[in-house]
Amino acid sequence: MDIVFIKGLRIETVIGIYDWEKAIRQPVVLDIEMGTDVRRGATSDKIEDALDYKAVSKRLKQFVSESRFELVETLAERCAAIILEEFSVPWVRLSLNKIGAVTDAEGVGVIIERMASSDSIGSRSDAANDGVGIADDDRESAPSMSSQ
Numbered sequence: 466m467d468i469v470f471i472k473g474l475r476i477e478t479v480i481g482i483y484d485w486e487k488a489i490r491q492p493v494v495l496d497i498e499m500g501t502d503v504r505r506g507a508t509s510d511k512i513e514d515a516l517d518y519k520a521v522s523k524r525l526k527q528f529v530s531e532s533r534f535e536l537v538e539t540l541a542e543r544c545a546a547i548i549l550e551e552f553s554v555p556w557v558r559l560s561l562n563k564i565g566a567v568t569d570a571e572g573v574g575v576i577i578e579r580m581a582s583s584d585s586i587g588s589r590s591d592a593a594n595d596g597v598g599i600a601d602d603d604r605e606s607a608p609s610m611s612s613q
């Protein structure tokens with residue numbers, strides 16, 4: 466199996482077990498590996514035949530930034546479920562790092578590995594690759610190299 470990955474996806478969210486944490490937004494960083502077969506996309510050279518890491522990133526940014534959970538475990542499980550179900554990924558490994566949560570630690574969090582249930586494999590949903598909700602970040606032209 467091949468892997469499409471997303472590394473260092475930083476998203477602000479409401480997360481934590483303490484009352485003060487429920488009143489602020491904190492960053493979490495996701496590292497994701499998604500099992501796939503890249504040969505179809507490599508053969509056609511078309512994004513329709515590939516697992517679109519940008520579409521996955523966009524969906525997770527939307528979900529995580531709007532979510533409110535106490536445990537990193539819960540947020541990680543929900544993100545993995547979105548990847549498996551909405552993008553027809555058969556296997557995912559997801560690391561969720563709550564950076565800054567523990568003084569003197571680079572990060573804390575969870576790493577989970579999940580597989581899709583056998584009846585959902587192969588039933589790719591529309592959300593996976595239909596370009597839903599294209600935002601400014603989804604421009605087809607190259608981003609400006611200007612620093613302003």
Ligand SMILES: Nc1nc2c(c(=O)[nH]1)N=C([C@H](O)[C@@H](O)CO)CN2
Nearest residue numbers: 480481482483535536537538566567
């Ligand atoms: N296994 C976990 N342990 C802890 C969590 C968590 O989500 N999972 N959360 C906290 C607090 O919210 C902490 O991050 C605040 O600094 C403590 N332990």
